Amino acid sequence: xxxxxxxSNLLERAETAFPLADVAAPNLYRNLFSxxxxxxxxxxxxxxxxxxxxxxWITDTTFRDGQQAREPFTAEQIVHIYDLLHRLGxxxxxxxxxxxxxxxxxxxxxxxxxxxxxxAYPEITxxxxxxxxxFELVKSMGLKETGILVSCxxxxxxxxxxxxxxxxxxxxxxxxxxxxxxEILPRxxxxxxxxxxxxxxxIPFAIELxxxxxxxxxxxxxxxCDTMGYGVTYPGSALPRSVQGIVYGLxxxxxxxxxxxxxxxxxxxxxxxxxxxxxxxxxxxxxxxxVLGIGERTGNTxxxxxxxxxxQLRGGLNGMDTTVITELADYFxxxxxxxxxxxxxxVGRDFNVTRAGIHADGLLKNEEIYNIFDTQKFLNRPxxxxxxxxxxxxxxxxxxxxxxxxxGEDAADKHHPIxxxxxxxxxxxxxxxxxxxxxxxxxERVAQESIKEINKxxxxxxx
Numbered sequence: 001x002x003x004x005x006x007x008s009n010l011l012e013r014a015e016t017a018f019p020l021a022d023v024a025a026p027n028l029y030r031n032l033f034s035x036x037x038x039x040x041x042x043x044x045x046x047x048x049x050x051x052x053x054x055x056x057w058i059t060d061t062t063f064r065d066g067q068q069a070r071e072p073f074t075a076e077q078i079v080h081i082y083d084l085l086h087r088l089g090x091x092x093x094x095x096x097x098x099x100x101x102x103x104x105x106x107x108x109x110x111x112x113x114x115x116x117x118x119x120a121y122p123e124i125t126x127x128x129x130x131x132x133x134x135f136e137l138v139k140s141m142g143l144k145e146t147g148i149l150v151s152c153x154x155x156x157x158x159x160x161x162x163x164x165x166x167x168x169x170x171x172x173x174x175x176x177x178x179x180x181x182x183e184i185l186p187r188x189x190x191x192x193x194x195x196x197x198x199x200x201x202x203i204p205f206a207i208e209l210x211x212x213x214x215x216x217x218x219x220x221x222x223x224x225c226d227t228m229g230y231g232v233t234y235p236g237s238a239l240p241r242s243v244q245g246i247v248y249g250l251x252x253x254x255x256x257x258x259x260x261x262x263x264x265x266x267x268x269x270x271x272x273x274x275x276x277x278x279x280x281x282x283x284x285x286x287x288x289x290x291v292l293g294i295g296e297r298t299g300n301t302x303x304x305x306x307x308x309x310x311x312q313l314r315g316g317l318n319g320m321d322t323t324v325i326t327e328l329a330d331y332f333x334x335x336x337x338x339x340x341x342x343x344x345x346x347v348g349r350d351f352n353v354t355r356a357g358i359h360a361d362g363l364l365k366n367e368e369i370y371n372i373f374d375t376q377k378f379l380n381r382p383x384x385x386x387x388x389x390x391x392x393x394x395x396x397x398x399x400x401x402x403x404x405x406x407x408g409e410d411a412a413d414k415h416h417p418i419x420x421x422x423x424x425x426x427x428x429x430x431x432x433x434x435x436x437x438x439x440x441x442x443x444e445r446v447a448q449e450s451i452k453e454i455n456k457x458x459x460x461x462x463x
Contacts, residue, residue, distance in 0.1 A: 007051075018207060018253060021200030022166045026154030029195060029240065039230060044238040048248035051283040053258040056314075058306050059288045060085055060098040061264070063110070064127045064147075065300055066290035067101065070338070077336060078110040079117075081291065084328050086119045090319030093121030094310070095303070096286065099147055102126050102137040111141055125187065130175045138184060145185035147223065148175055152202055153192035165201050169208065176209070180218045187221040187262070194230035198239045198249060206254035213260075221260045222250060223288065226275060229268030229298065233278040243275050244282040251283045262286035267298040276301045277309050291328055292340060292347060304328070304346050322378045346379060353384045354395075361394035361414075387438040389430040396423045399443060421450035 002011045032040050062085075063078055073081070082098060089095030100114075101107040114124055126146035128134035138146045150172040151157060157168045172188070179186040188209060196202050206222060213220045224246055231243045239245045247263075250256045263279030263286070265272045276287040293302035304325045311317050329347035332338040342350040352375045362369035367383050375381045385391060385398040393414035400419060401411045412419055425446045426438060 008049075012252075018199055018203040020165060020169065020204040021197060022164055023154075023197075023200070026158035027197050027200070028154060032241070033195060033230075041232055041234065041241060042238040043234070043236045045236040046238075046245070047235055048244050048252075048282065050281055051248070051251070051258075052281055052313075053283060053285045055259075056280050056285050056287075056310065057094055057096045058089075058303060058310070059096050059262060059286050060122055060290065060303060061288050061300060062098070062290045062294065062303070063107075064099045064101050065264075065296060066294040068296050069294055069299065072104075072106070073110075073336070075106055075110040075113060079113050080331065080335075081328070082114045082117070082122070084324050084331070085122050085291075086117070087321055088307070088324040088328070089121050090317070090321055092319040094307075094318055094320045095122045097125050097145070098122035099125045099127050102128070102134075102141055108141065111143075115142075127189075128175075130172050132175065132178065135175055135178055138179075139182060143184065145187060145221075146179065147187040147189050148172070148179070149191060150176075150188045150205075151191040152205065153196040154201075155195055156192055157201075169205055172205075173208065173212070176212065176220070180212065180216050180220075183218070185219055185221065187223055189223045189225050189264070191225045192227040193224055193246060194226050194228065194241050196240055198246065199253075202246075203249060203254050206250055206256055210255050219260055221262060222256055223262045223264050224250070224279070224284070226263075226265040229266040229271060231265060231271060231275040233271070233274055243278045247279055247282040247284050258283050259285045262288055264288040265301050266296065267293060267300070272299070272301040273305045273309065276306055277313070280309075280313065292332060292338070292344075294338075308346065323380045326379045326381055350384075350386070352381060353386050361392065387426060387443060388436075389426075389434075391426070393419055393423050396426065399440075400447060403440060403444065403447075417454055418447060418450045421453070422446050 002013060005012045032042060062081060063073065067073060085095050085098060100111050102111065111124060123145070124143065126138045126141065126143045128138060128146055129149050151161065157163055157165055161168060163171065176186045176188065190196070190202065193202060209220045209222065230241050232241045233243050237245070239249070247261065250261055251258065261284045263276050263284045265275045272293065276289070279287055287301060287306055289303035289306050290300040291303050293299040293305070307320055307322060307325065310320075325346055329340060333340055340348055342348045345351050352371055354370055371383045375383060382402055384402055385395045387395055387399050397412055397414045397416070397419045400422065401407070406412065422443065429438065
């Protein structure tokens with residue numbers, strides 16, 4: 001059949017016949033995923049158009065998927081992080097939702113305490129397996145929306161659940177219909193979609209969900225779960241690994257509205273941020289993230305990364321307070337005791353620190369030369385120079401001015417006596433065999449000694 005697309009102003013072929021392929025044996029895509037070899041990326045040279053939605057946003061899974069990779073948060077920690085997410089998302093609710101486990105008393109206490117905050121955003125949602133027993137938890141907590149695990153690859157359906165595809169769909173629909181009957185919005189987590197039979201299971205199942213949506217007038221969301229991080233964004237890459245192909249197929253063949261599609265990716269192949277960005281670009285309104293990217297195995301898409309991706313794609317922050325990113329990093333480091341790798345963008349200790357002398361010289365003249373943006377303004381993180389054998393006078397001067405917050409006429413250049421004195425001490429350290437960077441504590445002590453010595457010389461000159 002043909003349908004007129006008001007966005008492209010073209011007649012387009014709209015396929016509706018995608019029957020479930022209820023196969024007798026699982027399709028494990030052994031040509032792509034042999035397990036004894038690195039997974040392969042196939043191309044069919046088919047491309048789909050960019051289809052950026054009118055509105056895009058971020059959702060959070062720090063308290064659900066994020067907790068699966070670390071010691072569980074305390075209720076107090078969850079509430080504090082939730083407060084920070086509320087501030088980060090700003091008045092327009094750019095961090096739209098946050099999902100929670102409901103199984104333990106601690107998780108239930110955290111949900112109640114967060115609900116007492118009364119914030120419109122992030123909206124508190126749950127997560128359950130496709131079982132009636134789990135659904136009772138959602139009802140008891142009074143939530144308006146819950147995620148439901150609906151695994152869609154044959155790895156899960158055949159090998160884990162020991163079901164056929166038809167049996168799996170009926171199993172899922174029982175719980176989804178119960179959600180709808182209680183007017184609780186179901187968010188269907190299509191687990192392992194990048195290893196699933198897209199036209200034989202994913203699209204037929206999504207069509208069934210959209211039929212239920214039309215019958216009940218209840219929005220039914222689909223979370224596209226790249227559970228193993230297999231998604232790729234190369235032009236012309238083939239399903240089931242093509243990110244843009246998955247999103248296009250759901251919108252074009254299953255009729256899923258942009259606002260009901262959410263991307264959830266993992267970072268097993270270093271593609272989490274790129275895949276999430278492409279999901280936005282090709283029609284996904286929502287990307288699901290966790291603070292610092294914590295989560296199963298290599299983690300989820302880092303929430304702070306997608307804040308910056310949004311700003312770059314949209315040309316602004318739409319009310320988000322990016323300084324909260326630094327507060328989150330400090331809280332995880334100093335209170336929770338989480339070890340953030342120092343080179344991690346935006347949140348690592350050294351993400352805007354330079355150790356190269358020639359770079360430090362550029363920073364001293366104009367920090368735009370070697371800093372990605374005004375990190376002081378957006379993250380409360382001024383540029384910093386780690387003083388080492390390669391830092392040079394410029395590096396020492398930059399450290400001194402940053403540490404003592406000296407600007408303009410008050411700033412010391414590399415010819416200042418204090419800078420010369422510190423540099424001489426640094427050179428002596430490395431001449432004697434030191435190989436590590438100099439700490440701020442050491443440099444402060446030497447700087448204070450230098451200041452005292454210079455003041456003494458000034459007093460003697462006056463006398």
